Amino acid sequence: MTATVATYPLKTGAGERPSRAEAEAAVATLLRWAGADPAREGLRDTPARVAKAYEEMFSGYATDTEALLTRTFEEVAGYDDIVLVKDIEFTSHCEHHMVPFLGRAHVAYLPAGRVLGLSKIARVVDAFSRRLQTQEALTQEIANLLQRVLAPRGVAVMMEAEHLCMSMRGVRKRGASTVTTSYLGLFREDRAERERFHALVSRP
Structure with missing residues (x-):
């Protein structure tokens, strides 16, 4: 008997989540569409393996990201300078082709009386990464x-990634890196704060 996973409403409003059996049947259909034989020995268990892998890779849809940040610390001896966690490795999936993109995230904030446990920032990156994304x-x-949750004086996020949808298909340019940034609060308003952030990120 094929195991099923608990259902929960899809965030798209498209109805209830399909069962594990339905997901496996969809993978088998894709294998046949690609010209493969799902019944041959090497592919016989592939639909189940793919469904299990997708459940892990897209587990971020079931994660309450705000709950990850509920515990903060105020006894920090008045510290109010940049807190930076850099080189957070992540893997996500392009929502256009469902192909991975992977790289590193650098996340900083300027505390306003409360600080997070350092692992919480990495958990937030992981939770959002485990969804179909741009x-x-x-x-x-x-x-x-x-x-929104921490209400710091500023937030800075920089992400650097290689997109396999560009390196293994389409233009097929390996090694090309995409950099994106988001600056909120003082990091957006104050160029000197942005430059400090960049200097800390680039420091060996």
């Missing part, structure tokens, strides 16, 4: 969440 939207979503 890099531009991913960058903005991370910044907006930190600004």
